[in-house]
Amino acid sequence: MTNTTDSASAQPIRVALLGCGVVGSQVARMIESRKEDIAARVGRRVELVGIAVAHPDRPRQGLDSRLFTDDPAALVSRDDVDIVIELIGGIDPARQLLTMALNKGHSVVTANKALLAAHGTELHAVAEDNGVDLYYEAAVAGAIPIVRPLRESLVGDQITRVMGIVNGTTNYILDQMTTTGAGFDEALAQAKTKGYAEADPTADVEGYDAAAKAALLSSLAFHTRLRGDQVYREGITAITPDDIDAARDMDCVVKLLAVCQAGPDGISARVHPALVPATHPLGGVSGAFNAIFVEAREAGHLMFLGPGAGGSPTASAVMGDLVTVARNLVRGVAGPPQDVYGEFPILPIAEVRTRFHLRLQVRDQSGVLAEVAKIFASHSVSLQTVQQSAVEGTDRADGWSATLKILTHEARECDVQECVNELTGHHYVNSDPRVIRVEGM
């Protein structure tokens, strides 16, 4: 049992903080306001020795102005630092600063998904060479504890698939489109008003943020290293109210999913909008919440749900890492090593197998359905259901009056793409077919 009185007298664990925005300022305040609890949990006091910010002269409520510096490189090079917390984000200069910190023998806690997804292999190697820790729970799905469950709790099992709603902004937008009937632009504007979307929403709506998280989730789940640029990526900007309606017709909702799969041929990671059954645990995840659904060979189906962003939740995840790393320092050990042990083939999206939903407007005449079915059969794509209906409001006399809605069984992406190529421009088919992948059915 740890004794708070003893711990207070020993040398404290000294922390340098890089960045003092929404998350950073919350972390700084928690280190101060929760110091008794933290000392009890760590076995020694934990104290801030410096905070690197762009404008050190700007007053910040509740934080000692003497801590601030605009020289992060000098801060991470100090001898009187044990742990560096990095919350500035982006690749540069975070990469150089963390490399300096690790080489200096400081352990690192970071929430920087973009940096880890791009340069994780290199940074973990530097940490290992120096026998120090590199922890990053806050980088994947905010406050949802997912790194330890994947790295440790499920390490004796074999994870076959991870599906996640890992971007709150896009989940909020799709939710708005579903519940209010709004179009994408309108829902995005609402998200901006509510503070759920940034002025430049590209990283969220184009799926870059989710792709970085998919890379980290794949690396953890499959005990390998995947970079963000190896993740197939489609955003949600092309999603229309018609897509939302088509989903509803099938008792589904549209979600931006990160899907990480491991199979005999290799692993794949992809981010794209998908139809998910409303009754699937992921189908009920609304608003800015995040959720990770894990399929493991022995454990079966697990789900982790929680707030995926925000100052306090992200700060909670950072603090969990800080206490864990500080405990390791007190015990004189590093945390469990990154157990990367395999390089697996990474399947291109063309080779990935999943299910597809297609909508196409066709000529309303006999033989069309047979012709379309023949095209799918010729590419070995098996159909589960085909639904033909009149297009509302169109003049049946113009001949383009039927909509075909098709749900395939599991099929290879490239085979479905060839069907789409044949259908596009076919004399029975008007306009390009609309294709959305289907997951969790």
Next chain:
Amino acid sequence: MTNTTDSASAQPIRVALLGCGVVGSQVARMIESRKEDIAARVGRRVELVGIAVAHPDRPRQGLDSRLFTDDPAALVSRDDVDIVIELIGGIDPARQLLTMALNKGHSVVTANKALLAAHGTELHAVAEDNGVDLYYEAAVAGAIPIVRPLRESLVGDQITRVMGIVNGTTNYILDQMTTTGAGFDEALAQAKTKGYAEADPTADVEGYDAAAKAALLSSLAFHTRLRGDQVYREGITAITPDDIDAARDMDCVVKLLAVCQAGPDGISARVHPALVPATHPLGGVSGAFNAIFVEAREAGHLMFLGPGAGGSPTASAVMGDLVTVARNLVRGVAGPPQDVYGEFPILPIAEVRTRFHLRLQVRDQSGVLAEVAKIFASHSVSLQTVQQSAVEGTDRADGWSATLKILTHEARECDVQECVNELTGHHYVNSDPRVIRVEGM
């Protein structure tokens, strides 16, 4: 990066297994069938050196008969053992065997919730004295990773409440009652037929199993030690179809909940049936699934969902601990210490504050509602809604023809109990009032 070739040549990590039932045999098979993966993840081979069972001569498919012994004490005393996995359950002789194993310097992995809930403090002390590990992820909610998230991921935060559906048998029974209208006895019989309930279902339906898990969850969440017998406990045997209907009227479902709370006055842990809103994440947890809902000051609301029992899921959790402990041995360290640092007052159930739903049959005459409301007011119990309705099928002429359904605001259990005492036997009130606690509203 761990190298499989090196690891294979080093001394293997040697495992003794106590018990070879549904979970034990699955663990034994996984150690054998997944040995390449495990060696890669641990950094050394992991091998079984003995399995203690009651009948060593009974053939067991896929397992080497030479491993079996009926002398568990001799097995845990062997020098050529590094880790003991205990899956025999119950207090004795598991307690003596694990004490021997820990004192011999062996690390221990166990799924034994009853033992830990009764003697966890003593066993953790023995483990710490010997500098070895005692891991128990499988003891709480089967395959759901909850020990590491509470012990490590959320350790920098302050958990205020944990609510869990931690017993699959009772969740299945309540689910059946809800969906089919069956009574308790009928639903229990179905659960037995399906293999979800044991021949003697007492531990499940009376809440003993859930209470042991509530003790472990409270200890982890609040960084203290709580024993199973300190958990207030009510089972589900008294739940009637009328209760289920009353829940449905309020858009709620009846769940057996483990509720662990921390407040300024102390902590409390209780297991009892409760009304939970159907829209609450716990309200949608059906069948034999388990779920843990965590409320933390900074992280907000988190939920962990998964299979709570069964051979393979429980084996998955045991294997995760085995790999983690084996990794610790390879690195020559013990895992992070149990960070128990506080003894908090444990509130008796009478002092616990929550919301209550009451149903009572009353005389259908003017003044009754005012009289009932006065009784609640006199005990400082504030009411949110009171609904009065005619009792179907009763003769209004007999005078006992109205039902009052009352939902309180948050109130102290003892205050509500005093209201119930006053109402019971009151000349306006027929029969005892029915009281069910309400959570998550």
